Amino acid sequence: MKILVSGASVAGPSVALWLGRTGHEVTVVEIAPELRQGGYAVDFRGEVFLTVLERMGVLADLKARQTGGNAWQFVNAAGKHVMRLPAEFAGGELEVLRSDLSQVLHDHGRGAASYRFGDSIASLQETATGVDVTFESGLAETYDLVIGADGMHSVVRRLAWPAEQVTERHLDYYVAGWEVPNTLGALEETLLYNVPGKLACVGADQRNTELAQAMVVFKSPVLSYNRRNLDEQKAIILDQFTGVGWRVPELLEALPSATELYFDSISRVYVDRWSTGRIVLLGDAGYGATFGALGTGSAVVGAYVLAGELGRAGTDYRTAFERYETVMRKAVSTTQDGSQAGRFLAPPTKFALAARNLTLGNRLGLNLMLKLAQKMSTLVDLPDYSVQEGQLVQE
Template sequence: MPSSLRGFRVLVSGAGVAGPAVAWWLARHGAEVIVVEAAPALRTSGFAVDFRGPTHLGVLAAMGVLDELRAVQTHAGAMSRVDEHGREIFRLPAEFAGGELEVRRRDLSRILYEHGADRVEYRFGDRITALADTADGVRVHLARGASRTVDLVVGADGLHSEVRRLTLGPEPAYVTHLGYHLAGWDLPNDLGADAVPRQYNVPGRMASVFADPRDPDRATALVVFAGPRQDHDRLDPDRQKALIAAAFAGLGWHVPRLLAGLDAAPELYFDAIARVRVPRWHTGRAVLLGDAAWGVTLGGMGVGTGVVGAYVLAGELALAGGDHRVALPAYERRMRAYASRWQRGANPGHFLAPASAWGLWLRDRLLAARPVQSMLVRSTGSLATDLDLPDYPAQV
């Protein structure tokens, strides 16, 4: 395939999902790509993510990873809401809860990383500390002392993006805390959990557990709870665990066992449920991708949208021959409406853990109704597929 990015140098911040995806596409178009990741290795915490519709699945197929992802899908099926005795109150259909393809985030991250590791340089345990424009690019300074000049910097470094802070300003200008926190961890499956997530609620709090069908001896706990804003980056794991334990103290169902597993968990995912709104995703030779640009924590289709955005960003750069002045506005024009539709007004915390007893009762009554369930499935499917993607590889 003719390459229009030969010799084009790109530094990507973030090795979660969108970062490895855009790195793979850029390398396929001929670019020289380095990915830096603050964590010392690929992260293994997190929760299941889903893809749905021909737009999401088409990009995964074009990358050559769709069959690998299907081999590790969770087959989680429906989500079950239970009371403190484990009796089911309602069950959401599999099409809403898990889309057409649901995988653990760690499996997705690993597969995307492995898919491009032979042509992309990865630097773990490092991060960008400063950016400076030069006559022929942008000078990037890294925490471990190295610096280099590249043609483009991609900030795929999530909700708390360092690239966004360095180029556009402090996080509070772009990230709105939505009043809830989210946490997840693994524990031994001595609860009899299966692949169907069971969800237990009291006002303002939700606890859920499910097992991986490929490793039924392990279970994953996922909790959501209301609470004031925290500086998550400054909380050590012990403090994070203490906040979770305090929020769920005294609850019934399996919650005491989940908290016991939390105390022994070697890795914990913990963050705010927040919404990112950035008026402009690019400035100079830096551009934002995925949650750094348009994220809503646990917002339904953020991961799928990040993978699509990676395809579009790399494709527009290839069409423009690496001219960022042409490619970055084109990427933003194509992606902004698509990315913003599903996040508009969304607060997953209100959906998963209504704050009042009345709100919890009303949510349960609504979600138990078949017409409401059918509407949810239709709406999420239309949001996921409403984008006409160019065939960039054929056009380059």
Template sequence: MSLPLRGTRVLVSGAGVAGPAVAWWLARYGAEVTVVEVAPALRTSGFAVDFRGPTHLGVLAAMGVLDELRAVQTHAGAMSRVDEHGRELFRLPAEFAGGELEVRRRDLSRILYERGADRVEYLFGDRIVALTEAADGVHVDLARAGSRTVDLVVGADGMHSGVRRLVLGPESAYVTHLGYHLAGWDLPNDRGFDVVPRQYNVPGRMASVSADQRDPDRAGALVVFASPRQDHDRLDLDRQKALITDAFAGLGWHVPHLLAGLRAVPELYFDAIARVRVPRWHTDRSVLLGDAAWGVTLGGMGVGTGVVGAYALAGELALAGGDPRVALPAYERRMRGYASRWQRGANPGHFLAPASGWGLWLRDRLLATRPVQAMMVRGTGALATDAGLPDYLARV
């Protein structure tokens, strides 16, 4: 195939999902790509993520990773809502809870990284500390690896994006706290949990646990709880654990056991449930991708949309011969409507842990009915599908 981006230098911030995906596509079109990641290695925390519909799966197939992802899919199936005695109240169908393909985020990140590692430079344990755009490029200062000039900077560094802050201003202008926090951790599976997530609720709080698909001796806990906005820069591991313990103190079911496991963990996924809204995703030579541009924590289709966005950004750059003045507006026009379908008005905290007893009762009554479940499955599949997405490989 032709290499329309040969000689184009791109610096991508973030080695989660969207970053390695766009890096692979850009390198495929001939670009010289470096990915910088603040973590010292690929992250191993996070939850299962899912893909659904022909758009998500079509992009994964075009990357050549679909079969590899299917080999590590979770097969988690349905999600079970239980009472404090462990009795099942209702069960959500597998198609809603896990889409057509569900994998652990860490497996997805690893596979995308490995797909492009032979042609993409990765700098772990580093970050962008300053950038200046000029007519002929972007001068970038890295915390450890010095300075360099590139043609384009891609901020694929999540909801707390450093690139967005450097280019567009403080996080407070773009990220809205939605009144909840979530956390996840691993623990020994010494109570025989199976792979179906069991979810226990009281108003404003949800706790869930399930066995690890590939290691039945391990289990994963997930909690969601109503909480005011916290200063994340001051939340070290001990403070995060204290917030969770305080929020769930006194609850029944397996909650005391999950909290006991929490005390021993050396690593914890912890974040606010928030929504990102950015009026414009690009400047002349910098562009946002994935959660940095359109994220909602636990938003359901954020990862799939990020992978599609990576495909579209690289494709538009290839069609434009690497000219960001043409490609970046075209990418934003292509992706903004698609990303906003599922992001608009979404608050996963309200869905997972309704704040009032009335809200929890109503949610359970609705979700327990088959017509509502069928409608939700159809709706999520439609939201994930973009019939007008170009075949960039054919056009290039």
């Protein structure tokens, strides 16, 4: 089949890799002019996620780029120790920068799919025989299937789903990340600093020790801004963190010149049904939650399941879409709430900050959190599709 995938972050390249290897004609369209370089580290926990990465043939390359899962050292304004979380808590079994993950997936899949950067979908019109797609560039083409893998703010979802079937819930926080000069020297731990409702953290870039990765989280009602305007987003960050102590002024100094910036709300998306006719949602576009419990892993596993069910069903895409949702729905509905991520990283009050530190500052509380994170991955009942040399084989 001729298949269009919208989005080239994680879910899009993952499903394109599988579908292209299976023999479909796959095109990935991405609004950015190239693969995005910004973002924070993402992790994979549990056998399910590592198994899928291994079957894709990307696990070895990702291990070569892993950050090492730095321990988290929480400090006060003077830089003194407050609390420490070990590397296995912060980084899981495999932690890589989101940009490195996208690059590896793209490198392994670009021979199986074509990529069109600097363009986006302007309209979708389903017919009896396909989906007519018009792009912002003016190009018009017809596809057998369209996969929306374009994130929390999915264009495909906005164009193809009635508003009453979609719930987008803002969870009271925003997150941002950018590169800064590594003025802290070689660090084996990520440093984190809190004031009520705000978090600032910085850790050395394992690929280039002259650089570091900065991330901030802050509590805020819904903000109005242009998602394609970096200057506007930088102004919001400066407004939120100017005057905050510790080494925050150093992090903000590097912000105006940052060419890559990750900025988004911590939100939850719920869609009544993940497919409509020949169009289907994948990853954050259909079941996203920023910092959700399954996180990036659900996008990778979802891509494997969607491609696997299409392989089983052949051209019967309706059956494939139903089976895909049946396999994935329970797991993501249970774990993708994400509602506690902002409160955990940036507790809103002094009392909440003290309570978090007390809970995780003792071994019992930490062990309970680690066990919960491992249990999350077992909620996905991974189908055993026939995979030979990284390719899904139709049964």
